[in-house]
Amino acid sequence: MKKKTKLIHGGIPQDKQTGGVSFPIHLSSTFKQRSVGKFEYEYARTGNPTRHALEQLIAQLEEGTDGFAFSSGMAAITTVFKLFSSGDHLLLSEDVYGGTYRLIVKVLSKEGITADFVDTTDLNKVAAAIRPETKAIFLETPTNPLLTITDIRAVSRLALDHSLLLIVDNTFSTPYWQNPLTLGANIVIHSATKYLGGHSDVVAGLAVTNSPELAEQLAFLQNSIGAVLGAQDSWLLIRGIRTLGIRMEEIEKTTKEIATFLVDHPSVARVYYPGLVSHKGHKLHQSQAEGFSGILSFESGSGERAEEIISSLKYFTLAESLGAIESLISIPGKMTHASIPAERRKEIGITEGLVRLSIGLEDSSDLLDDLQQALN
Numbered sequence: 211m212k213k214k215t216k217l218i219h220g221g222i223p224q225d226k227q228t229g230g231v232s233f234p235i236h237l238s239s240t241f242k243q244r245s246v247g248k249f250e251y252e253y254a255r256t257g258n259p260t261r262h263a264l265e266q267l268i269a270q271l272e273e274g275t276d277g278f279a280f281s282s283g284m285a286a287i288t289t290v291f292k293l294f295s296s297g298d299h300l301l302l303s304e305d306v307y308g309g310t311y312r313l314i315v316k317v318l319s320k321e322g323i324t325a326d327f328v329d330t331t332d333l334n335k336v337a338a339a340i341r342p343e344t345k346a347i348f349l350e351t352p353t354n355p356l357l358t359i360t361d362i363r364a365v366s367r368l369a370l371d372h373s374l375l376l377i378v379d380n381t382f383s384t385p386y387w388q389n390p391l392t393l394g395a396n397i398v399i400h401s402a403t404k405y406l407g408g409h410s411d412v413v414a415g416l417a418v419t420n421s422p423e424l425a426e427q428l429a430f431l432q433n434s435i436g437a438v439l440g441a442q443d444s445w446l447l448i449r450g451i452r453t454l455g456i457r458m459e460e461i462e463k464t465t466k467e468i469a470t471f472l473v474d475h476p477s478v479a480r481v482y483y484p485g486l487v488s489h490k491g492h493k494l495h496q497s498q499a500e501g502f503s504g505i506l507s508f509e510s511g512s513g514e515r516a517e518e519i520i521s522s523l524k525y526f527t528l529a530e531s532l533g534a535i536e537s538l539i540s541i542p543g544k545m546t547h548a549s550i551p552a553e554r555r556k557e558i559g560i561t562e563g564l565v566r567l568s569i570g571l572e573d574s575s576d577l578l579d580d581l582q583q584a585l586n
């Protein structure tokens with residue numbers, strides 16, 4: 211089955227009982243048992259049919275064994291991190307999502323879990339940071355907001371050699387473009403709030419495992435911690451995922467046009483987009499993903515200049531988040547990445563003048579005209 215077909219026919223596409231072509235929202239919190247202990251579903255934290263349909267769908271899309279749905283991307287990440295305990299050490303991409311950075315530094319540190327943030331695009335640096343107590347590597351590729359690319363296959367070989375788990379946050383690429391489990395990762399995570407939901411109307415997280423053993427551990431943690439996705443949001447997410455293919459194709463087409471326009475614009479110092487041949491990770495990304503998505507960043511020159519541009523735009527909404535039908539704009543250094551200390555932000559290149567765009571589904575000529583007038 212090709213990807214676009216899988217998006218439509220994957221998971222549990224129909225209601226067996228009524229023939230309804232949209233899988234129903236099961237709001238029941240508990241389920242009648244045929245006799246003691248004999249049931250398909252028991253209690254909705256443990257399992258809910260609508261959530262189950264979503265979990266089947268994401269497992270198929272990521273080519274994994276099992277899927278798990280959570281109340282947010284951070285709930286998914288937190289639950290996965292509960293695989294580790296006091297004394298364990300983790301390695302993460304240095305420009306990891308701000309919320310993940312905060313979770314590690316401010317929350318998990320209190321539980322005795324330590325971590326190092328390394329440049330995962332450099333395999334030697336990753337290898338050098340591995341300690342006897344290291345248990346996992348957690349990476350994003352492309353990263354947010356500088357779109358750096360890490361070689362998933364190479365890091366997975368390194369992880370295997372050292373018996374480490376490889377966890378990939380695949381939010382930016384989506385399963386439509388990139389499938390980390392097929393490249394050697396053990397767990398893939400999504401903030402489904404972004405492209406998978408796609409319409410800025412649901413907060414959700416997903417995780418998929420590559421083995422029944424890991425799935426069993428994660429199912430136990432999901433049920434024990436209880437940060438599960440509700441039935442209505444599960445349904446919304448299924449509905450969003452059905453159109454992921456056509457959204458990603460269109461978004462990418464427009465993003466390429468905008469990236470080219472920005473590269474040619476005299477007032478733009480630098481454009482970060484893996485779809486540009488000039489991007490450092492272009493070839494590598496192409497070797498592990500089928501598309502480049504719709505996030506790009508550019509260096510406007512200064513914080514004032516960035517704010518000037520933002521206030522002149524008509525079609526780009528100033529907001530956190532990304533991956534929806536409407537185009538969004540943000541200043542990562544002051545917004546999504548504000549929880550990263552200023553010193554660290556500077557080190558990794560997240561300046562005050564760095565502007566991030568998440569391209570939506572508006573007509574590309576309107577977006578180009580809008581950027582043109584704002585930059586001028």
Ligand SMILES: *Cc1c(COP(=O)(O)O)cnc(C)c1O
Binds near residue numbers: 285350403413414
């Ligand atoms: C948004 C985001 C998260 C967090 O997800 P929430 O749904 O907001 O909790 C994690 N990773 C990445 C890459 C994100 O963009």
